[in-house]
Amino acid sequence: xxxxxxxxxxxxxxxxxxxxxxxxxxxxxxxxxxxxxxxxxxxxxxxxxxxxxxxxxxxxxxxxxxxxxxxxxxxxxxxxxxxxxxxxxxxxxxxxxxxxxxxxxxxxxxxxxxxxxxxxxxxxxxxxxxxxxxxxxxxxxxxxxxxxxxxxxxxxxxxxxxxxxxxxxxxxxxxxxxxxxxxxxxxxxxxxxxxxxxxxxxxxxxxxxxxxxxxxxxxxxxxxxxxxxxxxxxxxxxxxxxxxxxxxxxxxxxxxxxxxxxxxxxxxxxxxxxxxxxxxxxxxxxxxxxxxxxxxxxxxxxxxxxxxxxxxxxxxxxxxxxxxxxxxxxxxxxxxxxxxxxxxxxxxxxxxxxxxxxxxxxxxxxxxxxxxxxxxxxxxxxxxxxxxxxxxxxxxxxxxxxxxxxxxxxxxxxxxxxxx
Numbered sequence: 506x507x508x509x510x511x512x513x514x515x516x517x518x519x520x521x522x523x524x525x526x527x528x529x530x531x532x533x534x535x536x537x538x539x540x541x542x543x544x545x546x547x548x549x550x551x552x553x554x555x556x557x558x559x560x561x562x563x564x565x566x567x568x569x570x571x572x573x574x575x576x577x578x579x580x581x582x583x584x585x586x587x588x589x590x591x592x593x594x595x596x597x598x599x600x601x602x603x604x605x606x607x608x609x610x611x612x613x614x615x616x617x618x619x620x621x622x623x624x625x626x627x628x629x630x631x632x633x634x635x636x637x638x639x640x641x642x643x644x645x646x647x648x649x650x651x652x653x654x655x656x657x658x659x660x661x662x663x664x665x666x667x668x669x670x671x672x673x674x675x676x677x678x679x680x681x682x683x684x685x686x687x688x689x690x691x692x693x694x695x696x697x698x699x700x701x702x703x704x705x706x707x708x709x710x711x712x713x714x715x716x717x718x719x720x721x722x723x724x725x726x727x728x729x730x731x732x733x734x735x736x737x738x739x740x741x742x743x744x745x746x747x748x749x750x751x752x753x754x755x756x757x758x759x760x761x762x763x764x765x766x767x768x769x770x771x772x773x774x775x776x777x778x779x780x781x782x783x784x785x786x787x788x789x790x791x792x793x794x795x796x797x798x799x800x801x802x803x804x805x806x807x808x809x810x811x812x813x814x815x816x817x818x819x820x821x822x823x824x825x826x827x828x829x830x831x832x833x834x835x836x837x838x839x840x841x842x843x844x845x846x847x848x849x850x851x852x853x854x855x856x857x858x859x860x861x862x863x864x865x866x867x868x869x870x871x872x873x874x875x876x877x878x879x880x881x882x883x884x885x886x887x888x889x890x891x892x893x894x895x896x897x898x899x900x901x902x903x904x905x906x907x908x909x910x911x912x913x914x915x916x917x918x919x920x921x922x923x924x925x
Contacts, residue, residue: 596631
């Protein structure tokens, strides 16, 4: 749920976006299409790493936000400590917190995975060292295996989200306060390739979700599901979490149209509660329909904020934010990032991805529930592992790293086959 933008900023200054009123729906759609799918040669890769935080001697003990603030020191986000300098970690990664005080580091995008590995390794080492001084450790799975969800950050946005999601069911609070993901950020690609690249990152989603799923145990209970984290996300609010339109040559246009018809999740209103009028879509707001008649006309900045309330498997933000993977143990984040990067390294490889995943495309729920116990997903994951490991040399990683990643990825496939 991070709102940190790690890739080049949207066009226009912040003051211009705040002041620029959207004339009509067409203007809103044009803006979304232009900022969410920036074209160009794929150059950069970034990663956002979320982790639950636990007491080393008793991981089920509740986390005290004040202790975490003391632990993070100058890196404490202002959502927890308003007076904090909120300094990035030494290698430049900003720190943010999710509602349950899951820690997230958003590594600045790099031109090679070798450089990204160096940045993340340095910042993770610094973060873990600070935590260790206070006998805290980072979690190793995509959901809190020890504690029930409890909101620890008291911000207007998160309070409004909790009120909105609670009547729907437990998924919303669980997603907010108990889950941790590994989010991979890649460039959208050149105009002639970006639609195929968009399709490929979706097609590989279910088998990769199954391959790296590790969030079966939540709050001390075996859920029976490979990725309880992903099921919690999908149980939140379908209009925000369902997969985007993948088919067709204009994903930007389809995404822009969808955003106009999604109801507002929250409405920033200073010191007043941020609860949005029920059912009010962004298009309604632009056109002044219903409760929007009592609101100021929306600006580009309002639309920017609306974009942050989408929790789809892949979220376009000028770059493609791949959001479907469970958080991995702190020392094991590179393997899934390298595999995804390798699978997208060349247009021809991305096309093969779509071919090997065709039979399991869209099977998100099966992947989250059964993981590699599903034979078709296991076969697709094995094919992706073979395809991606053969392309790892294109990632710029050292030979030793490539060997270790290949062994890690293929080992997952082998263990799944053995268990089957």
